[in-house]
Amino acid sequence: MMDKIKNIRLFFYTDRILGFLCFFFYVFFASQTKNDVGILREEILDKMQYENHNVEDLIKYYSKISPNDAHILNIKFLLLKGEYEEGLNKIFLLENSAKKDKDSELFFQYQCLYGQICQMLGLTDEADKVRNNLNHNELVKATAFTDLSLDKNSFDIFKSADRLAILRSAIKNYKRTNNVVGLIQTNIWLAEMLGSDNPESKTALNSALSLIKNSDSKLYYAMLIDNYLSKVYLKHNNASAAFDLLEKYGNSATDISNMNLKTDFYRNLAISSARIGDFGNLDHINKSYFTIVEYQNAKRAVARAMLANHINKVNDGKLKSQKDLFRNIYITIFMAFICGLVVIYLSHKSKKKKAEESVAEVDAKNFVIPDKTEKRILKKLEEFENKQRYIQKNVSLKMLAQQFDTNPNYLSEIVNNHKNSNFNTYINNLRVDYIVDKIRQDPEYRKYKVSYLADECGFSSHSLFTKIFKNRMDLSPTEFLQTFNE
Template identity: 35%
Template structure:
């Protein structure tokens, strides 16, 4: 027989993704009346999920990383869910290494359970896929989806909600690859399963409508795009999630611009810029909170350890171990941070290799038979012209297009597009955007004046039509915003100067 507390837990679980504000009120009450570690862990997880739904990642981090969530007295399934939740939060904050660490912890715990094992394995698998999609490793995500399709076939047929999530990630992947027919097939299945579900999940619903609106936008169905995005916007406003609102307003602004409705475009573009600033502040606050919590937990553990052995002969050994452990952790963190900074500073060299050393993907191999047959002499001539084009600055021309470049090369657009796709594994727009991003990174690295320029100047200098377009493309290619990249570059230079002074 269920107690009053059990009934409140069930009610809060129903409201987490549909009415997170009400779910927070119930979970707060549960936290206040909790006495056992399991009760605290459940209340903390409900609060963390609710705040994540609202886009308040700072508070979500606080409750997800509470010490009591991983105590031995907490049910193993609750600890599995908590680790997956931590992984999701850290993925959204671009802390990939830490995200994978908690996903691995969840996997270890899953190996110890017998019931609902497939469910937790599927959630871990889905989190891996979402990370690949977020980091634009789309082909790898598709391969992983296909490889594991048989593994979860029976499970998905028995679980409507999980099957819907499966089709949704497929739709996102194909949308990113501009395979719109396949994307529409999966988004239609997603909507079909959404309508068949008895659960109310406004957060997932907003994501699905947002992705559908983006798909219509890319397919140049601007009317349907705006209609679908408006539905997503209404849902996101109910949830008051700034991350969702930012992305939806951005897509609406692009849709209106494509429809030549400049006044409407200006309205939504200004909303996007405002929300983008808010989102960056939230992300930074959440990351700082995470590191503060982890540091505090480590200090608490070490303090407890020292107190336990204060009156014993092994005090000196404990202190020595403590110093060694802390020293190793600091060294590892320092080396990891330096390695990351070096990778950022050396990005230009790495990205150049993308154009010449990209290995064909499985999907590319499968489509080899469908490529245009281009005379070898013609192909080699165009490749030579592309190499000269890379070394020139013509790609900074804002009017640069496939048709314009084909005209300059004295060839047709189909030949040029096919050769770029074949030799660089990119479409024309990605090819040009990478050249532009590489150009501005080179400037930032070699000319100290550039780090003091405004982002809008950098955007114009590198050939982008707008500040927002530059930021979106830069973040998509490099994995961080231009402002964050510049901060890391400045920090790296300061460390180099500091090291030189100490020599």
């Protein structure tokens, strides 16, 4: 009997130990696999700037792990190389799956890529439509897609403030993950966007120079930095210094897959060569430059026609749908008129309108709000505040009452009693408190203009924001921001 008990105990402990070991190995290898996928993705984003052949194989392999993300990276790579027609075909393939969920990260990425190629091809009206959609997208404010900064042109679709925010966010992320190549590129593009005379631009440039000096990064990154420096030198009429920086890349530039950088490089090299009088190689440089430009223009022309045709088809489809809708409406109205339903509808509508007008005329002071209703509305208000929905510009008493499934009189009375202010003052105070909290907690907000802060917290008018802010804080927004810079 004792031997049997011992065997049972031994089996029990052995089973628990094996279970623990299985769990340990699962956690360990799952973590390793996740890290390997991240490394593979970073390698693709890195090599797509300066390699052609290996990148395609890497993307093909990555597509077995993450098909949608691999598809997006492939589009980025094609646009980077100037293969606009192939890139468009890939975007069209992505369109249907992306539009299934317009709140998803995939749809956001699709819009970014679509807007980018519209801008590249000169379809400004279509690019503006995408830009307007992106400016109202919460994912932009979160600046979650830091790898956008690995392709300079992919975030040109955003407005200037969001571009800077994305770059700064990317720099913080790359510092945290020790991504040297990401830091080099983002610092150079931040410096270029801010302008060479900006103090932050100089800091970003120095960071990039320090990183390239202390790393074994590829030739591409050194060329990226020197190309930017050459533009700074040319701006200050120092063509000799610009030429000295660029001349050494004359042979290796042909292997760069980034067509925009390659074009910019040859243009700067041609300008500096002409200014210092080095005409011996100028013909060759000009030939290289114009060959790329002509090739790109031809590619753009084909892709532009292809995209315009696609847009026309989409618009024709929308027009047909609208015509079908109107036709169905007309038929329905006609049938309703014949059957006498219109009379019934109008009669019902008239009675309902009179009933609503009668309720609206009741003096707010003469009604008593049930305790259960009051608690429900207060809970809805708490949820409204916690989710910061007050920064939406279209917030109104009527709209909020509809969302709370109550009437405006109830909501107004509860705000007056529990928030000690009328509805408009209540909303405006929430907005001011929100932006004050952002300024105190996030130093980036202290750099923004007052108009941007007003728009960020939901005010439609810069002057109204200033007035409400001063009433709330006893300081104007400008004065309040200055307190952090002293």
